[in-house]
Amino acid sequence: MFDWLKLKKEPVHAVVQQFELVAWPSPDTPVSQCRFLVLDIETTGLDAKNDHIVSIGWLLIEHQEINLAQARHVLIKTPVSVGQSAVFHGLHDKDLSEAQELAEAITELLQQYAGAVFVAHHASIEQKFLTMACQRLYGRSPKFKFIDTMQLEWQRLLNQGKVIHQRDLRLPSCLNRHHLPQSQHHHALEDAFSCALLLLSQLKKSRDQQMTLGELQALSRG
Amino acid sequence: MEISEVIKFLAKTTPFNHLSQAELAQLSKHISVYYYQAQDKVPTNGRRLLIVRTGVFALYSDQQQLLAKLQEGDFYGYQLLLTDLNDDDLLQCDEDGLVYWLAGDMFHHLRHQFKNVDLFFQRLFSRRLHQYKEQQQNSRFTLKLLDVVHAHKIAISPEQTVQQAAQLMTEKRVSSLLVEDAEKLVGIITDRDLRSRVLAENLPATSLVSQIMTRQPHTIDKNAYLFEAVQLMSRFNIHHLPVTEHGVSFSMITATDIIRAQQDHPVYLIGEIHRQQTVDGLEQCSLHIHELVQTLGKQQVPANEAGHIMTTITDALTQRLIKLAILQLGEPPCVFSWLAFGSQARMDQSLNADQDNALLLEKEPKGEIEDYFSQLAEFVCQGLARCGIKLCPGNIMASNPELRLSLKGWSSRFARWINTPTPQALLNASIYFDLRVIEGSRGLFNALQQDILAKTANNDLFLLHLSKTAQERTAPLGFFKNFILEQDGKHKKGLDLKKRGISLITDLVRVYTLAAGISEVNTRQRLQALAAAHMMDSRDSQNLLDAFDVLAQLRWDKHLQELQQGHDVTNLLDPAVLSALQRHQLKDCFAVIHEAQAAMRYRFSREL
Missing domain, CATH: 3.10.580.10 (CBS-domain)
Structure with missing residues (x-):
């Protein structure tokens, strides 16, 4: 449990190096065999440079099953007050008193899930904050590749010839459209769970049941 | 860390709703979530519990028969987890949905830790068994x-x-x-x-x-x-x-x-019958009667109770068919009562019973009324036949226009039998004097029943003739020596348990009941009512009751055996198969019937 103490003595980018050593699955891997890490990050704002991560939630999908045993929800110590952002994520300063250091959480994430395909809804936020966190913690960040369920949904609706509004792509609207149970929105783990359910449904609904990771990535890029 | 959506769902799902938040959180860690799309087959051989979260899943037997539709909060997989025996079931997704898979270890852990969780799945399991398998233990079919x-x-x-x-x-x-x-x-x-x-x-x-x-x-x-x-x-x-x-x-x-x-009971079959929306569905339900009968046999349910259960199922089928007919034909043009005669009326239906029914109408069966009820009767009688209750060879069925009468029509028909009785006419008519309303107006039926009883009570001439027809056949007294064997259509020989035993008691008891103006129809209840009203010596009544039970039991056991061996069910008993005790009992029964017939002759002839 004191692993993180040791880490500080080692070269800072060891974690990054380790992470980068494990390659992504090849693009012709069927999505049914991919290991997905579904991630959601709650922050004090949208600017990765000036705002801070307040919580991270994640869970693992293997063989198209969400494994709840591996679900994690980590509150992060912030250097400043969460202030007005509490309105969204419901986390107030007092809740964060038992929070972990950001380094601890990011290290755990990178060490355990190297080689997993990262997934998020509106993934650019997660990508920016994660990259920024790594740069600050290790001096350099791995290049994070994400599958974005919002992009997938946009593609799906586009293929159906539908007129798409921005609000149709919000997570609760997507859950509704897929007849999936609603969770508490803006809670990192609950949102990660919702995003995972959405991904399972999207994968099943795709016309191509033998879809490969490469094809999924292409869809996700839009 | 737990997902509140999962916890919330578990907290409202029996039997987990009794667990604390901490226990639920622990439980949720052993769950994985999978999304199925319509047509997907769900693996049934994994040793884990399936909990349906959303969507619909259809469960088929290995014979492609639809057993159940699983929906939110339903379970599958406990069967294999509980017994280690794999069913060749097919579970297929009907509507896209999520399932929670609970790891087998956790399932067993919960069962051991929480008695009610264990009990719940045990009961769920036995009920399901009851739906399509025979083996069962400790169930009580005859709770009152x-x-x-x-x-x-x-x-x-x-x-x-x-x-x-x-x-x-x-x-x-x-x-x-x-x-x-x-x-x-x-x-x-x-x-x-x-x-x-x-x-x-x-x-x-x-x-x-x-x-x-x-x-x-x-x-x-x-x-x-x-x-x-x-x-x-x-x-x-x-x-x-x-x-x-x-x-x-x-x-x-x-x-x-x-x-x-009661968790495991024919009640489920009756409940199922009342839920069916089509005759096809009823026919499917009626296939389970066979298994129910086997289970009743295994439970050693006494024959009279089994007869009662069989009758209740026939009643339920009839009631449901009438409802379905009305759905199809529209509301009936007048009030009606659907009547049953004979064994269904007496609630001692056996496994080879055929239909005996009729319609009592508020208005004269003419024009559109006749059209409507002719269609309704055809629908119900044919429906019953599809459900295994054979059409009546004697055409005593509501589909016969002569058996669709108004109160006036029935009243004058009974009046003819009662006021100008001839032995031959009464022999054919005696079955009509056991009647019960199955569906429709009770008031209309009561009017007819009261009318009949008012005509028969203390009507000496009628009772004389009725008692004569009831003595036409006698019990085989010299049982072992000159034992009378009859032949059925297929030239099998044997003692007809119905004609030479059960019916004799039924007929005799009917005479006393009509004489006393008692409205009971069930033979056992009639005997009790007769003793209570001092119309029959209580010892005689008890003797007849016992004899009736013994004969009915013999017939029931015989039918069960024939059913198990896949033979036709008949009333012909081969005396050679009886045990010594059964032979003695049978001999006693026949003696009781013989004495009772003599007493009846004395009673109803002397009063003239």
């Missing part, structure tokens, strides 16, 4: 109301206010009250009434109970079988039933009480 309800009468007066009713319900922690006026049951009131008839209607708390109560509720005697209560509840879609003792209210039974009282 008095086995499950206690003299726990909570009553209120119609003059009290609804607020007082609500207070009494709260204080006694019940969901319904009997409403009694001077010790007489006049209605019931339920917590639902308080909601929908008081609050929703904006009535003041000072409103009187009499304003909102359900008047003249259906009731049931405490000696009735529990499945009869279910029958009533399913038929009329009610959840509260006052229980009476000698016509006075005694207690209340609710649907929940019944579910609690």
